[in-house]
Amino acid sequence: MFRIILDAGHGLYTPGKRCLKSLDPAETREWILNSRICDKVESLLDAYDGYSLTRADDRTGERDIPLQERTDMANKSKADFYLSVHHNAGIGGGSGGGPVTIAYTNASAKSLECQKIVHTCFTNAVGTFGNRANGMPLQNLHVLRETNMPAVLIECGFMDSAVDVPLILSEEFAEKAAKGLVQALVQIGKLKKKEDAKVEEKFVDIKGHYAEKAIKDLYAFGVINGVDETHFAPDEPVTRGQVAVIARNIIRYITGE
Ligand SMILES: [Zn+2]
Numbered sequence: 001m002f003r004i005i006l007d008a009g010h011g012l013y014t015p016g017k018r019c020l021k022s023l024d025p026a027e028t029r030e031w032i033l034n035s036r037i038c039d040k041v042e043s044l045l046d047a048y049d050g051y052s053l054t055r056a057d058d059r060t061g062e063r064d065i066p067l068q069e070r071t072d073m074a075n076k077s078k079a080d081f082y083l084s085v086h087h088n089a090g091i092g093g094g095s096g097g098g099p100v101t102i103a104y105t106n107a108s109a110k111s112l113e114c115q116k117i118v119h120t121c122f123t124n125a126v127g128t129f130g131n132r133a134n135g136m137p138l139q140n141l142h143v144l145r146e147t148n149m150p151a152v153l154i155e156c157g158f159m160d161s162a163v164d165v166p167l168i169l170s171e172e173f174a175e176k177a178a179k180g181l182v183q184a185l186v187q188i189g190k191l192k193k194k195e196d197a198k199v200e201e202k203f204v205d206i207k208g209h210y211a212e213k214a215i216k217d218l219y220a221f222g223v224i225n226g227v228d229e230t231h232f233a234p235d236e237p238v239t240r241g242q243v244a245v246i247a248r249n250i251i252r253y254i255t256g257e
Helices: 030-045 067-076 109-126 164-169 171-189 194-202 212-221 240-255
Strands: 002-008 051-055 081-088 100-104 151-158
Touching (some): 002 030, 002 171, 030 051, 030 081, 109 151, 151 171
Parallel strands (some): 002 051, 002 081, 081 151
Antiparallel strands (some): 100 151
16 A cells, blocks of 8 residues: 655645736635645546555645644654645746756655656656756755655746746646646556556456456456456357357447447
8 A cells, every 4th residue: 555645735825825916916826726736636546546645735725734744644644655746936927937846955765766756757747848957956845854755845837937827827737737746656656547456356367368458458348257256267268148248348338328
């Protein structure tokens, strides 16, 4: 079981943390952006098995949970990975920006490996933007320093960059960002898709068989079943009756009828 702590930075009313008014008249709060991505990460992860996920922030945003409380919770729950999601500031309305993925100044080898995976998956998913000279800096931040497990903090984009703000406010960006982070979590936690995990547990006699992937897919599609609860018998012949059932299931899968 891979235990993930997902941390949407700050809270709804944290002073300061919001988009620059001249670029976003609504002054969208950072937690809203962080939380939107984290929510999407959670729903995308639903397709996977073998993990548990706990949010370190208050899902309603009402309370800005103190950093110490967030890391204490992570340490107590003996989590395997801490991922903190933020949006950056410091451009002052200029055009620079881009994602920054941070590990602790004295990060473990495992944390550095995770930092690289998160940064690569994230930038692949959202596309390259910004002008950061170093997209993977090491910094002495509380959630990176006080966590006992590998930890990474990602700043998805700048809330005061003329280039980043329209991007990070969009639903499309949040979706891509979440996809990238899920790819990273799948890689770090070696997570498997639910169907694959189920079929692997289900049929003990298909591992390494040339038709393994086809069997898993067709079982997931509801086209073909095993010979009993745990065996598929991949090298046994089929009868005319079984072919009829399989063909009917294929038609049902394709046409829905
Ligand atoms: Zn932040």
